[in-house]
Amino acid sequence: MRVIRMIAWREYMENVRTRGFWIGILLLPLMVIGIYLIQSSLARTSPTRYYLLIDQTGSYQETVESAIDLEYQRQVLQSFVDYLLDNRKERDLELTAANARTAADQLVDDVGSDEVAALNQWIESGGLDVALAMSAPYLREDAPPFQSPRRSFIQAPVPEGVDVTAQPEQIIGQLRPYLAGERRVRVDGDEGELFALILIPADVDGQILRPGVMPVPGQAAPTGVQYWSRNLADPRLPDAIERSLNNRIRDEAFSSSGLNIQLIRNIQRTRMPFSKLDPTASAGEEAVSMADTFRQYAPMGFVYFMFLALMQSVQYLLTNTIEEKSNRILEVLLASVTPNELLMGKMLGIGLSSLTTLAAWLLTLFLFLNFYDSAETSTIVQIIGIVLSSDLVPWFVFYCLAGYALYSGIFLAIGSLCNTLKEAQGMMVPIIVTMMIPVTITPFVVMDPNGSLFRTLSWIPPFTPFLMMNRAAANPPPIDLIGTSLLLLLSIFLVMWLSGRVFRQGLLRTGQPPRVTELLRMLRATH
Amino acid sequence: MQQAVLSLENVSKTYGSFTAVDRINLQIPRGSVYGFLGPNGAGKTTTIRMILDIIRPTSGRVSILGHESALAVRQRIGYLPEEKGLYKKMKVDALIAYFARLKGLSRRIAEQRARELLKKYGLIEFHNARIESLSKGMSQKVQVLAAVAHEPELIILDEPFSGLDPVNQQVLEGLIRDLSNNGQTVIFSTHIMEHAERLCDQILLIVGGRKIFDGTVAEARALISRRVLLETAGDISGLQNLNSVVRITPAEADPGSEPRWLVEIGNNAQPQDILKYCFDSAIPLSRFEYAEPSLHDVFVDLVGPQAGEQRLR
Numbered sequence: 138m139r140v141i142r143m144i145a146w147r148e149y150m151e152n153v154r155t156r157g158f159w160i161g162i163l164l165l166p167l168m169v170i171g172i173y174l175i176q177s178s179l180a181r182t183s184p185t186r187y188y189l190l191i192d193q194t195g196s197y198q199e200t201v202e203s204a205i206d207l208e209y210q211r212q213v214l215q216s217f218v219d220y221l222l223d224n225r226k227e228r229d230l231e232l233t234a235a236n237a238r239t240a241a242d243q244l245v246d247d248v249g250s251d252e253v254a255a256l257n258q259w260i261e262s263g264g265l266d267v268a269l270a271m272s273a274p275y276l277r278e279d280a281p282p283f284q285s286p287r288r289s290f291i292q293a294p295v296p297e298g299v300d301v302t303a304q305p306e307q308i309i310g311q312l313r314p315y316l317a318g319e320r321r322v323r324v325d326g327d328e329g330e331l332f333a334l335i336l337i338p339a340d341v342d343g344q345i346l347r348p349g350v351m352p353v354p355g356q357a358a359p360t361g362v363q364y365w366s367r368n369l370a371d372p373r374l375p376d377a378i379e380r381s382l383n384n385r386i387r388d389e390a391f392s393s394s395g396l397n398i399q400l401i402r403n404i405q406r407t408r409m410p411f412s413k414l415d416p417t418a419s420a421g422e423e424a425v426s427m428a429d430t431f432r433q434y435a436p437m438g439f440v441y442f443m444f445l446a447l448m449q450s451v452q453y454l455l456t457n458t459i460e461e462k463s464n465r466i467l468e469v470l471l472a473s474v475t476p477n478e479l480l481m482g483k484m485l486g487i488g489l490s491s492l493t494t495l496a497a498w499l500l501t502l503f504l505f506l507n508f509y510d511s512a513e514t515s516t517i518v519q520i521i522g523i524v525l526s527s528d529l530v531p532w533f534v535f536y537c538l539a540g541y542a543l544y545s546g547i548f549l550a551i552g553s554l555c556n557t558l559k560e561a562q563g564m565m566v567p568i569i570v571t572m573m574i575p576v577t578i579t580p581f582v583v584m585d586p587n588g589s590l591f592r593t594l595s596w597i598p599p600f601t602p603f604l605m606m607n608r609a610a611a612n613p614p615p616i617d618l619i620g621t622s623l624l625l626l627l628s629i630f631l632v633m634w635l636s637g638r639v640f641r642q643g644l645l646r647t648g649q650p651p652r653v654t655e656l657l658r659m660l661r662a663t664h
Numbered sequence: 665m666q667q668a669v670l671s672l673e674n675v676s677k678t679y680g681s682f683t684a685v686d687r688i689n690l691q692i693p694r695g696s697v698y699g700f701l702g703p704n705g706a707g708k709t710t711t712i713r714m715i716l717d718i719i720r721p722t723s724g725r726v727s728i729l730g731h732e733s734a735l736a737v738r739q740r741i742g743y744l745p746e747e748k749g750l751y752k753k754m755k756v757d758a759l760i761a762y763f764a765r766l767k768g769l770s771r772r773i774a775e776q777r778a779r780e781l782l783k784k785y786g787l788i789e790f791h792n793a794r795i796e797s798l799s800k801g802m803s804q805k806v807q808v809l810a811a812v813a814h815e816p817e818l819i820i821l822d823e824p825f826s827g828l829d830p831v832n833q834q835v836l837e838g839l840i841r842d843l844s845n846n847g848q849t850v851i852f853s854t855h856i857m858e859h860a861e862r863l864c865d866q867i868l869l870i871v872g873g874r875k876i877f878d879g880t881v882a883e884a885r886a887l888i889s890r891r892v893l894l895e896t897a898g899d900i901s902g903l904q905n906l907n908s909v910v911r912i913t914p915a916e917a918d919p920g921s922e923p924r925w926l927v928e929i930g931n932n933a934q935p936q937d938i939l940k941y942c943f944d945s946a947i948p949l950s951r952f953e954y955a956e957p958s959l960h961d962v963f964v965d966l967v968g969p970q971a972g973e974q975r976l977r
Contacts, residue, residue, distance in 0.1 A: 464751070474738075
């Protein structure tokens with residue numbers, strides 16, 4: 138035991154003393170935080186885009202313009218919802234019901250479930266000013282004032298010399314240099330690139346599609362409203378216009394059939410209250426809170442974290458053994474320690490290095506959350522708190538250690554057989570794939586944690602740590618808990634024993650990695 | 665004979681159809697310096713690995729310090745493998761202490777011993793250097809020190825002289841003598857006969873996995889006849905008629921010099937007999953050399969053509 142401890146400590150110290158170790162540790166959090174900051178700043182700075190509207194019917198212009206205004210209002214509404222989420226008084230997830238309760242949540246919920254109706258209501262009831270006044274009681278005292286987003290889409294005047302009454306093909310021909318970016322449009326003295334052209338041909342009303350009319354084979358489908366743009370990645374403008382145009386013609390159809398549009402809209406927004414309740418909770422606390430939802434999903438987080446932790450240990454395990462092998466150091470060690478002591482020492486030492494890495498990551502996360510206070514980070518802090526206070530942590534520790542013991546033995550054995558990392562990579566693939574399977578099916582396991590398929594798969598030892606962790610929150614049957622754990626421990630011992638043999642044989646081996654038959658012979662060999 | 669620290673009984677190792685070591689028997693007395701001699705691929709390293717229980721013999725029995733397996737007494741053994749390697753990032757003193765501690769020494773004693781050894785063998789100024797910054801010869805010396813820092817009873821050095829310059833070879837010879845004077849048993853393998861000649865009480869000569877000879881250096885020398893080197897342009901064919909002469913063979917001559925001959929003489933013969941005959945027969949001698957046969961001669965004689973490769977090294 139003393140020797141194992143010494144080997145482990147030396148491995149650990151050698152790892153943590155290198156600069157690369159700490160660079161590796163800091164790189165991931167820096168990248169994650171960097172990406173987070175870049176994304177949130179990108180979301181705020183969207184460029185101004187100029188569009189041209191040519192409506193030959195003369196009746197849709199207003200609809201399109203209001204559609205674009207509606208799109209802007211949607212942005213305002215979205216920012217307002219974000220603002221509300223950031224600054225509302227009640228930020229405690231334990232008290233936030235999984236379904237909407239407060240007026241603010243009703244609004245958030247409305248936007249999520251029926252955006253058009255919510256937008257109409259939003260504008261009809263006075264838009265931002267009224268909303269701000271209404272939401273004031275729900276906001277924290279120290280909330281910053283709301284800032285409206287900039288308008289993203291601005292209409293440009295039709296360039297001189299373009300005949301808007303000409304045939305669509307002619308108009309497009311004339312505007313092509315603008316659409317191609319070769320010429321720029323002038324708007325209020327500024328020059329800018331033309332982002333899009335919306336062309337509504339004179340005969341568009343004759344092209345409206347109605348249910349029951351089948352397209353005639355051989356006849357070209359009607360073009361309808363034409364949206365010309367080089368940028369097809371930003372769907373906001375075409376989507377908004379299309380939606381509004383459809384609403385407009387539908388409203389007209391309602392009217393011409395003698396139906397009350399307002400009534401229909403109101404009917405569309407009627408709502409049956411719907412509460413999610415937990416039968417296992419005590420009386421009065423059955424309402425499923427956001428926190429409960431997180432608790433249910435927490436195992437997924439644990440599984441991913443476990444996978445990440447294992448994957449980064451793998452790298453240490455392999456490079457370490459291969460390096461020692463190529464340094465010719467193993468033979469000296471073997472005169473002083475048994476291969477099994479070496480195997481165990483390495484497992485412990487490298488396990489300790491991985492724990493250090495994880496601890497450093499968690500510490501950076503903790504520091505980031507503490508020093509960068511926003512709605513997101515405070516939510517994350519709460520989620521972490523919820524997860525840590527659940528009874529999943531002991532399971533996580535158990536499955537994490539078991540998973541490490543199971544896989545590290547295999548990876549050390551592989552390392553002992555290979556002289557270069559390149560050789561090792563080929564042998565690693567099947568093991569990595571085995572690890573990936575339970576991780577990939579994680580989201581499905583959460584939905585049906587005690588389903589017979591996942592119960593069966595849990596009994597396959599390489600999957601057990603991931604799958605049982607994933608199922609841990611769903612009270613799996615005791616037979617699964619105990620049985621799979623025993624089987625897992627048994628296979629850990631088996632893997633360690635077999636790996637010990639391969640390790641012993643592999644250490645002094647030179648040349649190419651062995652073939653399968655040779656590997657089997659190694660397992661059988663006495664020494 | 666003193667009590668054997670190591671004995672091998674019919675020890676063999678085969679890999680498939682290839683026999684690396686073939687039925688070796690050996691007794692190594694306590695306190696001796698013992699040389700394993702043989703050309704490359706003779707089975708020296710395989711034998712050493714079997715002695716240390718790093719690999720198991722296919723058949724036969726090893727007894728080391730009274731135990732069947734070296735693992736049981738590994739704290740009493742020091743080992744320098746043929747493939748020399750060290751933790752490149754470690755500091756010299758820490759590395760020696762680490763290996764000593766693996767062998768059971770306490771941290772304090774191990775560190776103290778590392779310092780002493782470094783001082784004694786002139787490396788103390790490098791105690792804080794990283795292994796990767798040392799020259800090959802220096803790191804090899806460090807590795808030897810790491811192998812002996814725990815003062816083992818039995819020290820096994822596999823090709824300890826390879827890669828060392830003549831000065832460092834001498835330092836290493838001194839170290840082996842120190843160990844021997846200290847009562848420790850040293851086994852080392854080499855294919856350079858001069859080291860064995862100077863250091864060893866006994867040698868094992870192994871070729872193609874088979875033992876050719878084991879015994880003292882003097883016994884080894886007695887295996888072949890003594891020889892006299894003559895350099896002359898004269899006719900020496902008459903020497904053959906002398907009773908004391910066993911055989912005459914032409915020897916390699918320097919370019920431009922007169923022909924050289926190797927005259928082997930019987931065990932009871934006197935080299936002066938040859939000299940006397942040459943004077944009497946008025947054979948002009950430009951060189952007359954008599955020396956006890958060296959281990960190298962024995963080696964060449966016993967191993968034959970296979971040794972040619974060794975001489976070039």
